[in-house]
Amino acid sequence: xxxxxxxxxxxxxxxxxxxxxxxxxxxxxxxxxxxxxxxxxxxxxxxxxxxxxxxxxxxxxxxxxxxxxxxxxxxxxxxxxxxxxxxxxxxxxxxxxxxxxxxxxxxxxxxxxxxxxxxxxxxxxxxxxxxxxxxxxxxxxxxxxxxxxxxxxxxxxxxxxxxxxxxxxxxxxxxxxxxxxxxxxxxxxxxxxxxxxxxxxxxxxxxxxxxxxxxxxxxxxxxxxxxxxxxxxxxxxxxxxxxxxxxxxxxxxxxxxxxxxxxxxxxxxxxxxxxx
Amino acid sequence: xxxxxxxxxxxxxxxxxxxxxxxxxxxxxxxxxxxxxxxxxxxxxxxxxxxxxxxxxxxxxxxxxxxxxxxxxxxxxxxxxxxxxxxxxxxxxxxxxxxxxxxxxxxxxxxxxxxxxxxxxxxxxxxxxxxxxxxxxxxxxxxxxxxxxxxxxxxxxxxxxxxxxxxxxxxxxxxxxxxxxxxxxxxxxxxxxxxxxxxxxxxxxxxxxxxxxxxxxxxxxxxxxxxxxxxxxxxxxxxxxxxxxxxxxxxxxxxxxxxxxxxxxxxxxxxxxxxxxxxxxxxxxxxxxxxxxxxxxxxxxxxxxxxxxxxxxxxxxxxxxxxxxxxxxxxxxxxxxxxxxxxxxxxxxxxxxxxxxxxxxxxxxxxxxx
Numbered sequence: 241x242x243x244x245x246x247x248x249x250x251x252x253x254x255x256x257x258x259x260x261x262x263x264x265x266x267x268x269x270x271x272x273x274x275x276x277x278x279x280x281x282x283x284x285x286x287x288x289x290x291x292x293x294x295x296x297x298x299x300x301x302x303x304x305x306x307x308x309x310x311x312x313x314x315x316x317x318x319x320x321x322x323x324x325x326x327x328x329x330x331x332x333x334x335x336x337x338x339x340x341x342x343x344x345x346x347x348x349x350x351x352x353x354x355x356x357x358x359x360x361x362x363x364x365x366x367x368x369x370x371x372x373x374x375x376x377x378x379x380x381x382x383x384x385x386x387x388x389x390x391x392x393x394x395x396x397x398x399x400x401x402x403x404x405x406x407x408x409x410x411x412x413x414x415x416x417x418x419x420x421x422x423x424x425x426x427x428x429x430x431x432x433x434x435x436x437x438x439x440x441x442x443x444x445x446x447x448x449x450x451x452x453x454x455x456x457x458x459x460x461x462x463x464x465x466x467x468x469x470x471x472x473x474x475x476x477x478x479x480x481x482x483x484x485x486x487x488x489x490x491x492x493x494x495x496x497x498x499x500x501x502x503x504x505x506x507x508x509x510x511x512x513x514x515x516x
Numbered sequence: 517x518x519x520x521x522x523x524x525x526x527x528x529x530x531x532x533x534x535x536x537x538x539x540x541x542x543x544x545x546x547x548x549x550x551x552x553x554x555x556x557x558x559x560x561x562x563x564x565x566x567x568x569x570x571x572x573x574x575x576x577x578x579x580x581x582x583x584x585x586x587x588x589x590x591x592x593x594x595x596x597x598x599x600x601x602x603x604x605x606x607x608x609x610x611x612x613x614x615x616x617x618x619x620x621x622x623x624x625x626x627x628x629x630x631x632x633x634x635x636x637x638x639x640x641x642x643x644x645x646x647x648x649x650x651x652x653x654x655x656x657x658x659x660x661x662x663x664x665x666x667x668x669x670x671x672x673x674x675x676x677x678x679x680x681x682x683x684x685x686x687x688x689x690x691x692x693x694x695x696x697x698x699x700x701x702x703x704x705x706x707x708x709x710x711x712x713x714x715x716x717x718x719x720x721x722x723x724x725x726x727x728x729x730x731x732x733x734x735x736x737x738x739x740x741x742x743x744x745x746x747x748x749x750x751x752x753x754x755x756x757x758x759x760x761x762x763x764x765x766x767x768x769x770x771x772x773x774x775x776x777x778x779x780x781x782x783x784x785x786x787x788x789x790x791x792x793x794x795x796x797x798x799x800x801x802x803x804x805x806x807x808x809x810x811x812x813x814x815x816x817x818x819x820x821x822x823x824x825x826x827x828x829x830x831x832x833x834x835x836x837x838x839x840x841x842x843x844x845x846x847x848x849x850x851x852x853x854x855x856x857x858x859x860x861x862x863x864x865x866x867x868x869x870x871x872x873x874x875x876x877x878x879x880x881x882x883x884x885x886x
């Protein structure tokens with residue numbers, strides 16, 4: 241009886257904690273969404289209004305009058321290309337670091353990680369000059385390449401862990417069954433880390449999609465991405481909260497869709513190994 | 517090996533790992549066609565490393581490996597036409613059983629209808645036809661083992677390599693799979709190199725056994741040869757369960773007869789062995805006798821070369837068919853495997869009869885058999 245009660249208390253506590261956590265996490269996006277469907281007057285009222293006549297005016301306005309769609313296309317190009325490049329290069333690098341130990345291979349892995357420790361601001365001026373000299377400024381390519389610097393180490397470290405968890409005998413068995421090392425990688429190792437790879441890809445995509453600092457500095461007009469574009473609603477004449485929040489919500493949609501699409505893999509991937 | 521076709525030849529094979537550890541010292545071995553060769557030894561003896569060098573999974577530091585008269589030192593595993601069964605089976609988790617078995621054939625670009633025929637043939641032999649559409653994780657240990665075997669036999673390789681394939685199974689299944697692998701060998705008539713640390717597996721399965729220790733081959737021979745004529749103390753103690761008894765003793769000559777003697781026992785060396793051991797007069801030796809060659813004197817009629825020895829029983833272990841007695845004779849421990857009708861009780865001194873025609877003597881310093 242006693243144990244039954246404590247179980248119940250435990251469960252109730254868990255539920256309360258979960259709800260509290262979700263309220264905490266979901267509060268900002270909820271406010272974002274609510275503001276996006278308010279009129280300008282409602283949006284600026286204080287204390288904030290919780291009951292109001294919703295409107296899609298903001299959405300209609302920014303889709304019609306601003307080049308938001310163009311920014312979204314830029315974002316999509318940058319994020320997709322970056323994700324593909326990261327996954328292809330990163331998983332191969334991770335595989336070789338996981339499977340082929342050579343003198344200094346641990347050092348290489350750490351050196352890659354150290355790149356991520358660098359504050360991005362420190363690199364921004366040199367990267368700007370570099371990109372200017374090779375004529376890539378204000379093109380999607382300069383962002384694709386720059387994001388590689390930060391995403392590749394992440395991919396390599398995530399994937400290295402996943403690959404290391406595959407029993408080596410699986411690939412050895414594949415060698416004996418007639419695989420070359422590349423074949424064993426593609427046919428055995430890669431399918432086995434697919435959930436992990438998907439999870440990693442999502443995180444990389446989200447990072448590229450949301451990145452602001454480099455996009456702001458390295459693009460001007462042609463290659464502007466969504467986060468930078470949305471900031472465009474901040475003008476000297478004032479901040480258009482309705483437009484900004486509507487833009488924010490529109491920027492969220494693809495990420496949510498993409499995540500939902502691969503959610504199954506995401507959960508599997510992030511718990512890969514824990515299941516063994 | 518004249519008259520036999522040689523399947524695998526290892527010449528001065530050596531493996532030194534990057535950290536400097538020498539796992540295999542200079543192995544020379546000739547494995548005949550259709551042989552079931554077992555590499556056996558304690559963990560770390562280099563048996564698996566040797567197997568992995570044959571497979572091409574481990575680089576060879578020195579020496580040469582020939583498979584079917586072809587030098588394979590620099591061939592990739594895929595080009596050696598071998599099949600291997602791993603300890604953890606190494607089934608591809610993302611493929612169904614059918615695809616696991618078919619994988620090697622697919623990689624070799626064999627036409628689909630042919631693959632289908634071969635997979636069904638192999639699965640029929642192993643009785644796993646019902647499992648073809650399952651995934652490895654849905655299978656029991658024994659079933660996984662069968663699939664691993666299926667994957668190996670389907671390709672009809674020149675050589676099968678087994679790396680401790682039964683050690684993940686429970687005792688009962690292990691005995692069953694032991695028989696099946698033996699039957700499979702008889703049926704397929706393919707050379708097998710089999711690695712195990714289990715001396716029972718080695719004795720029961722191998723047509724020849726290679727006993728290894730610390731990367732060095734201790735002895736090569738047929739199971740009974742090794743059992744009856746071990747070349748050194750290690751082989752003598754490794755094969756057989758319970759293990760052979762070793763007692764410190766001295767060879768003494770008295771009135772024309774030779775004895776193995778200690779403060780607590782004096783055993784006559786059989787006439788037939790006299791010449792063999794005559795040079796050991798007054799020498800300190802290790803006397804070896806297997807537990808099954810020690811009898812309960814009250815239950816045994818006297819027999820030629822049966823010698824008495826008194827020892828105090830410490831432990832009585834009934835095994836059903838026999839009773840294992842742990843006894844003490846002076847400072848030496850003696851294990852005897854006697855008739856189950858024995859009346860032996862702990863803490864009681866009793867008389868044993870030792871079959872001295874089965875005795876062994878070893879050099880005390882170099883541990884080699886005389």
